[in-house]
Amino acid sequence: MLIILKESATDAQIDHVVERVEGLGLATHLSRGTYRTVIGVIGDEDKLQAIGPEAIPGVAKVVPVMPAYKLASREAHPQPTIVEVGSGKAVTKVGGGHLGMIAGPCAIESAERLDEIAGEIKKAGANILRGGAYKPRTSPYAFQGLGEEGLKILREIGDKHGLPVVTEAIDPRHVELIAEYTDMIQLGARNMQNFVLLTEVGKTHKPVLMKRGMAATVKDLLMSAEYVIANGTTDVVLCERGVKGFDNACRNMLDVAAVPQVHQMSHLPIIVDPSHATGRPELIPACALAGLAAGADGIHIEVHNCPEEAMSDGPQALLPNQYAELMEQLKKVALAIGKTI
Structure with missing residues (x-):
């Protein structure tokens, strides 16, 4: 899952997001760009979704890497089900x-x-x-x-x-x-x-x-x-x-x-x-x-x-x-x- 921060996000807000995510037992990877900062989240995405990450100050949007229909997805089961x-x-x-x-x-x-x-x-x-x-x-x-x-x-x-x-x-x-x-x-x-x-x-x-x-x-x-x-x-x-x-x-x-x-x-x-x-x-x-x-x-x-x-x-x-x-x-x-x- 990727957490995309607002352009106006402060260092304190970025640190708070990282702290909040890692507090759930998830790993983070911080990537600072010219205009945007993105936090990659590694681990059980359901834990993060449960807290409503969009409500954390400084967060613009959250982009799932895996589709929400995990069990029904082709990624979870590459071969067709019979x-x-x-x-x-x-x-x-x-x-x-x-x-x-x-x-x-x-x-x-x-x-x-x-x-x-x-x-x-x-x-x-x-x-x-x-x-x-x-x-x-x-x-x-x-x-x-x-x-x-x-x-x-x-x-x-x-x-x-x-x-x-x-x-x-x-x-x-x-x-x-x-x-x-x-x-x-x-x-x-x-x-x-x-x-x-x-x-x-x-x-x-x-x-x-x-x-x-x-x-x-x-x-x-x-x-x-x-x-x-x-x-x-x-x-x-x-x-x-x-x-x-x-x-x-x-x-x-x-x-x-x-x-x-x-x-x-x-x-x-x-x-x-x-x-x-x-x-x-x-x-x-x-x-x-x-x-x-x-x-x-x-x-x-x-x-x-x-x-x-x-x-x-x-x-x-x-x-x-x-x-x-x-x-x-x-x-x-x-x-x-x-x-x-």
């Missing part, structure tokens, strides 16, 4: 050249419907089944999910088709129950900075799928991942699902550039979700292909066998045959870039 989702024969790897192809309905509606959809997506090549048991809805009158009954259905159908399962946690009170039934816990865009929820999910040691918030920067996303990792769960898969733009032609704006940017900044795998990014089925295939070509470690797509009857987000779901066609195209792109499904 996240294993599931157990036994139903294990899917995500990252390091392995693609996680997540598909399923927005909400779990019934065992029969989920069974039909799971069979279709498995045949097409999907390797993780998704479905919401608890749904964060904009309207309090909209379908909120089946709760524990939905979790039981998801587990049963996942086991039947040999697919690991993922569902979203929206309340810290549900985390333990969700961890009992699922192989992966999703943290949605609306909860990306729900730090109480992040902490509880991190304690489960279950793989986590973390979606980027609608107004979050890539750094914000990595800082939220840091919360989960710091609490014990190292297997985190990030998800670019679109951010808010000024154009209302799509539900959100897919930030494809976030994929290679995350790979430069972090060792964590990142997938793309063109369903929530566009909200338009006719745009999903092109955005999915673009995301994979940009280096995504997987694709997350909503699939429903009768969108007009869907209880949540039906208009943005692909039909099973449309998903199968897209998967054939994605397999060709994966082959061209040296990744495997």
